[in-house]
Amino acid sequence: MLGYLTTRPVERMSMGPTLFFPGIDFAPYPGHILGMTWLYIILWIMIGVSSLLAGLTTLLFYYDNYNTYGPEELHRRTGVSMPVLFLRTLGQTLLSQLIVSVTYPFGYIKPLWFRPPDVAIRQPRSSNPGHAEPRPPVLLIHGLYHNASAWVYMKYRLRQAGYEHIFAYSYFSFFQDFFHLTRVLANKVEELRSYFPDTKLVLMGHSLGALTIRAYMASLESQDKIAAAVALAAPHQGSRLAALGFGGLARSLMYKGELITALEQADQPASAPCLSIASPVDEFVLPLDATFLPRAQELGWTEQTGPSIPHVSLLFSPKTADMSLAFLDKVLAEN
CATH class of the missing domain: 3.40.50.1820 (Alpha/Beta hydrolase fold, catalytic domain)
Structure with a gap:
């Protein structure tokens, strides 16, 4: 039985061209590869949407506050230079949007x-003795x-x-x-x-x-x-x-x-x-x-x-x- 399982060839997907990809025949591809492909597609869509939102909001934040307060006041409030502020805000916004994308369905x-x-x-109750x-x-x-x-x-x-x-x-x-x-x-x-x-x-x-x-x-x-x-x-x-x-x-x-x-x-x-x-x-x-x-x-x-x-x-x-x-x-x- 073990030999049968280890030597049995991977089953192929018995599907031809699909509604969403009419020019592609998926029949030659194993099912688990197709599953991973869809997972990667979804992941990249999430990254793309999150990046777009992060970039747009960061640009608007920089533009609006730069024109409202000026560079010196904005630097005083944030404590960092404008390039650092822009890149840091962009990165943190992207990370938080990715977290939201992953947790949202729950x-x-x-x-x-x-x-x-x-x-x-x-x-279970908290084990912290300071909160009796x-x-x-x-x-x-x-x-x-x-x-x-x-x-x-x-x-x-x-x-x-x-x-x-x-x-x-x-x-x-x-x-x-x-x-x-x-x-x-x-x-x-x-x-x-x-x-x-x-x-x-x-x-x-x-x-x-x-x-x-x-x-x-x-x-x-x-x-x-x-x-x-x-x-x-x-x-x-x-x-x-x-x-x-x-x-x-x-x-x-x-x-x-x-x-x-x-x-x-x-x-x-x-x-x-x-x-x-x-x-x-x-x-x-x-x-x-x-x-x-x-x-x-x-x-x-x-x-x-x-x-x-x-x-x-x-x-x-x-x-x-x-x-x-x-x-x-x-x-x-x-x-």
């Missing part, structure tokens, strides 16, 4: 991100065009820090407006509150998700429900890049546009401590000052400058996670 597997508590509670007290549930909200897979690294860090109940959900970035997403967030908070009626939640959002947290924290609905909130790479004043966005939701995020004006008019002091972390080289939020929240201190928000990495890279940054967890540790210790 964001739609709901049990990975939003398990009922009776299932989640059976997950139970940690509050955490709700994670992703940004535009992304999904729950955005939180793959942050969820790991939260778990290591002793947070047992970590939830994330995915929303569609087309055919709905910003205030619908805010209502979705409010509904998710109520759902988790039904599971944990005597516990305040922690909210953490990235980009557009951070803006929905800001809108929610300004409402009376958030009173006595939220322990703390963390915003990563929030376009608090919108972004000029939104003009190139696909869909009405993306274009509504224009720099100092109608939506941003409405948010500023509705802003109220937050009912819980809030942290906003921004990168000094955020290539998606143009200009750079758009990452700062007007009247932040008055509204109860603490603003911190994160690592000098691109917009999406903040999601996978150890330093960003360290800053977020340090803030939450301080808030929970004071309460």
Whole structure:
């Protein structure tokens, strides 16, 4: 039997010209070679799309901020020369986009991100002896065009820090407006509150998700429900890049546009401590000052400058996670 298996010739694909490649006969090629070929094709498509997006956003970041602030001010803010800034931002953006491409399909597997508590509670507890007290549930909200897979690294860090109940959900970035997403967030908070009626939640959002947290924290609905909130790479004043966005939701995020004006008019002091972390080289939020929240201190928000990495890279940054967890540790210790 073993001899038969080792001497048996490789079976050939019994397929001729196909619909997608009418001029090529695949019959002479072994099946496993064809499988690897398709894998390479998909891989190169991912690399190509990621490279195109990284190059476009980096060029726009460089052009917009160079003309807004000038080379000297841009150098002062970023701490590096213009060629180094361009190449570093391009490389980091490409890497983060590749990570997103690989992890994106897993964001739609709901049990990975939003398990009922009776299932989640059976997950192993953190072995960190410094976190003997139970940690509050955490709700994670992703940004535009992304999904729950955005939180793959942050969820790991939260778990290591002793947070047992970590939830994330995915929303569609087309055919709905910003205030619908805010209502979705409010509904998710109520759902988790039904599971944990005597516990305040922690909210953490990235980009557009951070803006929905800001809108929610300004409402009376958030009173006595939220322990703390963390915003990563929030376009608090919108972004000029939104003009190139696909869909009405993306274009509504224009720099100092109608939506941003409405948010500023509705802003109220937050009912819980809030942290906003921004990168000094955020290539998606143009200009750079758009990452700062007007009247932040008055509204109860603490603003911190994160690592000098691109917009999406903040999601996978150890330093960003360290800053977020340090803030939450301080808030929970004071309460």
